[in-house]
Amino acid sequence: MSEEYVLQMQDIVKRFPGVVAVKNGQLTLKPGEVHCLVGENGAGKSTLMKILSGAQPMDSGAILLSGKPVTIHSPHHAQQLGISMIYQEFNLSPYLSVAENIYLGREPRLGKSPFINWSKMYNDARDILKRIRVNLDVRKPVNECSVAQQQMVEIAKALSFNSRIIVMDEPSATLTDHELDALFELIAELKRQGIGMIYISHRLEEIFAIGDRVTVMRDGEYIDTKPVSDVNREDIIRMMVGRALTHEFPKEHFDLGEERLRVEELTRKGAFQDVSFSLHRGEIVGLTGLVGAGRTEVARAIFGADRIDGGQIVLDGKPVTVRSPQDAIRQGIGLLTEDRKNQGLILGMTIRENTTLANLRSLVRILFVDRSRERKIASEFVRELQIKTPGIEQTAQNLSGGNQQKVVLAKWLFTESKVLIFDEPTRGIDVGAKVEIYRLMNDLVRKGVCILMISSELPEVLGMCDRILVMHEGHLAGSLDRKDATQERIMKLATGDTLASIV
Amino acid sequence: MPHPATNPSGRPAAATFVRVYGFLLVALALECAVFEIIARSQGIRPFLSVDNLILILNQSAIYGVVSVGMTFVIIAGGIDLSVGSLIAFGGVVGALVTRAMADALVTRAVADAEWWALAGGWAVALAAGLAAGCFSGLFITRFQIPPFIATLAIMSSVRGAGYLMVGGSPVSDLPADYIFLGRHNIAGHVPVSVIVMLAAFIGGGILLNSTPFGRHVRAIGGGEESARLSGVPVNRVKWIVYCMCSVLAIVGGLILSSKMRSGDPTVGVGDELQVIAAVVVGGTSLSGGRGTIMGTFIGLLIIAVLATGLTWIGMESFGQQVILGIVILAAVLMDRFKGAA
Numbered sequence: 142m143s144e145e146y147v148l149q150m151q152d153i154v155k156r157f158p159g160v161v162a163v164k165n166g167q168l169t170l171k172p173g174e175v176h177c178l179v180g181e182n183g184a185g186k187s188t189l190m191k192i193l194s195g196a197q198p199m200d201s202g203a204i205l206l207s208g209k210p211v212t213i214h215s216p217h218h219a220q221q222l223g224i225s226m227i228y229q230e231f232n233l234s235p236y237l238s239v240a241e242n243i244y245l246g247r248e249p250r251l252g253k254s255p256f257i258n259w260s261k262m263y264n265d266a267r268d269i270l271k272r273i274r275v276n277l278d279v280r281k282p283v284n285e286c287s288v289a290q291q292q293m294v295e296i297a298k299a300l301s302f303n304s305r306i307i308v309m310d311e312p313s314a315t316l317t318d319h320e321l322d323a324l325f326e327l328i329a330e331l332k333r334q335g336i337g338m339i340y341i342s343h344r345l346e347e348i349f350a351i352g353d354r355v356t357v358m359r360d361g362e363y364i365d366t367k368p369v370s371d372v373n374r375e376d377i378i379r380m381m382v383g384r385a386l387t388h389e390f391p392k393e394h395f396d397l398g399e400e401r402l403r404v405e406e407l408t409r410k411g412a413f414q415d416v417s418f419s420l421h422r423g424e425i426v427g428l429t430g431l432v433g434a435g436r437t438e439v440a441r442a443i444f445g446a447d448r449i450d451g452g453q454i455v456l457d458g459k460p461v462t463v464r465s466p467q468d469a470i471r472q473g474i475g476l477l478t479e480d481r482k483n484q485g486l487i488l489g490m491t492i493r494e495n496t497t498l499a500n501l502r503s504l505v506r507i508l509f510v511d512r513s514r515e516r517k518i519a520s521e522f523v524r525e526l527q528i529k530t531p532g533i534e535q536t537a538q539n540l541s542g543g544n545q546q547k548v549v550l551a552k553w554l555f556t557e558s559k560v561l562i563f564d565e566p567t568r569g570i571d572v573g574a575k576v577e578i579y580r581l582m583n584d585l586v587r588k589g590v591c592i593l594m595i596s597s598e599l600p601e602v603l604g605m606c607d608r609i610l611v612m613h614e615g616h617l618a619g620s621l622d623r624k625d626a627t628q629e630r631i632m633k634l635a636t637g638d639t640l641a642s643i644v
Numbered sequence: 645m646p647h648p649a650t651n652p653s654g655r656p657a658a659a660t661f662v663r664v665y666g667f668l669l670v671a672l673a674l675e676c677a678v679f680e681i682i683a684r685s686q687g688i689r690p691f692l693s694v695d696n697l698i699l700i701l702n703q704s705a706i707y708g709v710v711s712v713g714m715t716f717v718i719i720a721g722g723i724d725l726s727v728g729s730l731i732a733f734g735g736v737v738g739a740l741v742t743r744a745m746a747d748a749l750v751t752r753a754v755a756d757a758e759w760w761a762l763a764g765g766w767a768v769a770l771a772a773g774l775a776a777g778c779f780s781g782l783f784i785t786r787f788q789i790p791p792f793i794a795t796l797a798i799m800s801s802v803r804g805a806g807y808l809m810v811g812g813s814p815v816s817d818l819p820a821d822y823i824f825l826g827r828h829n830i831a832g833h834v835p836v837s838v839i840v841m842l843a844a845f846i847g848g849g850i851l852l853n854s855t856p857f858g859r860h861v862r863a864i865g866g867g868e869e870s871a872r873l874s875g876v877p878v879n880r881v882k883w884i885v886y887c888m889c890s891v892l893a894i895v896g897g898l899i900l901s902s903k904m905r906s907g908d909p910t911v912g913v914g915d916e917l918q919v920i921a922a923v924v925v926g927g928t929s930l931s932g933g934r935g936t937i938m939g940t941f942i943g944l945l946i947i948a949v950l951a952t953g954l955t956w957i958g959m960e961s962f963g964q965q966v967i968l969g970i971v972i973l974a975a976v977l978m979d980r981f982k983g984a985a
Binding site for chain 2 (some may be wrong): 444446465466467469470471476478483484485486487488489490494498499501502505508509510512552
């Protein structure tokens with residue numbers, strides 16, 4: 142029976158230091174099928190696909206192509222085996238033509254000479270584009286093509302390898318509705334030609350538009366595979382989020398105090414529009430939504446890292462102007478970025494230097510940094526936050542993810558901010574360290590700091606937040622109180638339902 | 645059992661010093677020893693002497709002053725190619741203004757006319773350097789032009805400007821006191837230029853190690869986006885760093901022109917590379933974030949001792965260039981292995 146599948150992935154396991162990214166990956170694909178792969182952020186979809194494309198080795202499990210077991214050594218090897226990936230970020234060389242990109246690295250030659258056979262290359266490229274019914278000049282430089290056209294070039298490139306399996310990772314994210322229709326037509330055409338496709342998307346409606354079967358993953362585990370015709374939207378959402386709360390969330394409740402931060406109709410063109418909300422003393426507010434919904438962008442705008450095009454920020458009742466992170470820090474706003482390594486820490490600097498970087502001014506005595514006070518402060522934070530390190534002169538790059546995050550936290554604690562924005566504070570951190578960070582958040586709230594926590598992990602949001610703001614495609618889709626919030630409701634808001642329709 | 649690494653005040657100062665500079669100091673000492681042995685075996689005058697040390701310092705004063713500024717630029721993750729041209733430009737502007745002012749003041753019989761003229765020449769030259777640095781800084785921060793390109797452009801324009809001001813021939817007929825910076829000795833032995841250089845190194849060292857500004861420079865080189873999001877005024881700091889480097893290049897130019905008692909627009913070609921070499925040999929990483937002023941000083945001495953020593957034992961300048969290239973490569977290789985360990 143196994144010949145009916147062009148691809149079988151069985152019992153795939155992939156561990157990273159401290160995390161099991163994929164515990165039990167299962168996926169089968171028939172020729173001419175569109176198989177949708179869904180799950181929350183961090184569910185293991187991308188890792189599973191990286192294993193399929195040869196970008197990462199698996200720890201155990203089996204991959205069968207047309208029933209025969211294979212070991213995929215590299216992305217190049219995967220292509221030779223007929224597996225092509227189309228990522229959200231294209232792998233095209235911008236100044237080369239469409240045809241040059243399709244045949245990059247394996248240009249047809251004039252006989253055995255080292256010279257390129259241009260007419261053959263252009264003709265072959267034209268043939269492939271004709272096969273997928275795309276009308277595009279093969280001599281056009283790729284940077285002059287639209288995003289949708291570039292995607293077509295990627296697909297044409299995949300076909301030029303005689304791929305039998307094409308993986309599309311969020312192909313719709315950057316397309317307009319019109320371009321999306323064209324993509325769906327192309328997918329239909331590929332189906333007719335017997336090519337199997339794995340389609341990853343956060344937009345559930347697309348599954349019902351083009352999918353044949355759907356596989357749901359959650360926390361690195363395979364949940365179920367169903368024919369799309371047998372399930373509805375609610376079923377898929379339930380499968381995606383329906384986990385028991387396994388983690389400890391040491392949530393403490395505090396009396397709600399006066400308003401500290403209010404943003405009014407905040408707008409940044411192309412990122413988010415008319416976002417309004419407020420934060421009060423004593424509360425942790427969650428900000429969630431799918432990747433690309435504009436959460437991080439809102440945080441960066443409040444923090445002055447990106448320019449805003451409209452709206453205003455009110456802190457403790459007074460409108461404030463925040464033009465740079467410097468302004469924000471001076472006003473008492475801090476941002477713990479999602480990307481610790483490139484945006485949170487100076488990896489080559491020591492714990493001591495990273496801890497005091499955002500508030501070095503407070504350590505200045507007649508022009509000079511007071512080293513002994515600096516050492517004392519860094520040592521206190523290391524002790525208080527239980528940062529595991531041989532000493533404060535250890536460079537940040539030598540710390541584990543959890544300890545790095547604690548150093549970032551120490552930096553913001555030292556600024557004595559009124560408002561702290563945590564962007565994915567526990568991503569890539571082991572469970573023990575997560576709980577410690579939650580406890581520190583409680584301590585901060587007790588001291589009167591208010592916290593905006595951006596997170597894609599719904600259990601964390603539900604476990605720690607008093608109120609949850611959900612974003613969808615740059616808008617605030619709704620706000621849910623702790624007692625009304627459920628994973629299903631959040632997912633519905635995040636995927637485009639309105640507040641009125643779900644309560 | 646007490647563990648030295650858990651000492652909250654960090655390692656003892658002496659141990660840190662040896663760990664950071666030990667390799668460079670050993671290299672410098674070896675170099676001196678080799679020249680001393682060769683000098684003795686060939687029956688030349690001994691290489692190691694106070695007079696020779698002062699000679700070496702005196703000859704490295706110009707590169708030394710400029711290398712302080714260059715160290716800041718490179719630690720901040722940038723590069724400044726304009727310093728060679730600025731060395732020539734500083735000399736030309738300083739000489740022109742000094743001569744013009746001396747002529748004007750002497751005819752009016754002002755007291756201390758030559759000194760006023762000299763001070764005027766310095767002031768105008770330094771202001772011109774500040775302007776050049778502002779331009780570099782403007783293009784690098786405001787318009788996000790890569791430092792390599794921005795300072796390459798400044799290098800070309802400033803070189804041309806120097807020629808235009810004097811029509812290609814050096815400014816001469818300068819007042820006698822013009823040699824103060826380059827040839828005057830304090831207390832009979834210590835050249836003013838060496839004092840200026842040591843002041844630049846000490847000031848630069850304090851600025852880099854002990855002030856928030858220095859910390860910010862290293863933070864920017866180590867991770868510009870992290871630094872920005874920690875409230876470091878990235879653009880302002882970079883701007884100041886390029887201004888500082890340009891002004892120090894002008895100081896170097898004034899010393900050189902004072903040594904030659906002329907303002908020559910043709911000097912300093914390729915000096916930017918000599919300066920960068922001293923900084924890199926001193927262990928500063930070209931990718932930014934890592935480096936010390938003390939390291940640059942030792943790097944400068946390693947190169948200066950090499951040049952003086954090779955001349956001392958009678959090697960001609962072409963051979964010296966080959967050996968300098970080998971020393972630069974060896975230093976950077978050693979640094980690479982140290983980083984990997």
